[in-house]
Amino acid sequence: MNPIVDEQSARSPVPRMQHLVPASIILLLAVTVAWLSFTREPSDAFLFPRLIGSVMLLLAVWNFLRASFGLAKVGDGLSLTTVGRIAPGLVVMLVLVYVAAKALGFYVASFAAFLCVYSLYDPASHTKPRSWIKRIVISIVFMAVVYALFTLLLKVQTPRGRFF
Secondary structure, eight states: OHHHHHHHHOOOOOOHHHHHHHHHHHHHHHHHHHHHHHSSSSHHHHHEEEEHHHHHHHHHHHHHHHHHHTTOOOOOOOOHHHHHHHHHHHHHHHHHIIIIHHHHHHHHHHHHHHHHHHHOOOOOSSHHHHHHHHHHHHHHHHHHHHIIIIIIOOOOOOOOSSOO
16 A cells, blocks of 8 residues: 555545445435424424424534535445444334334334334343343333423423333
8 A cells, every 4th residue: 555645545535435325315314304303293393393404404504514625534445344233223123113103102212112122132141030120120220211391391292102
């Protein structure tokens, strides 16, 4: 490898695909979230999603512009190993969003999804009861905070399902 060529390519303003592709996906997601939050009724129920969607859209545009102009120079993109590590969590989240939240209810499904993701990525033993008790207690505390934040403080309507 020629260090001079590598140094020049690192300074090049040409956007690298490993930065531009994720930035484009994030921008598409942000546009979708913002559009949905501003077009759904009743409008009062979507005040919090509008705020979050708008901030997300501004940050996604900024991220996309940085990637487009070659200003994003951190990282080497996603390797197959990284994608393999992220994929189980993404599958759990997709099941939560598209199936479980509507069928079981937001809080029950979110508890199950959080516990599942936590268990997937927790390095503690999966054979010891003590680690499972810890996972369950942390999941309960997390969902209590989410419930207090969404229902009591923000008064956000969450998907109702069979249980809650």
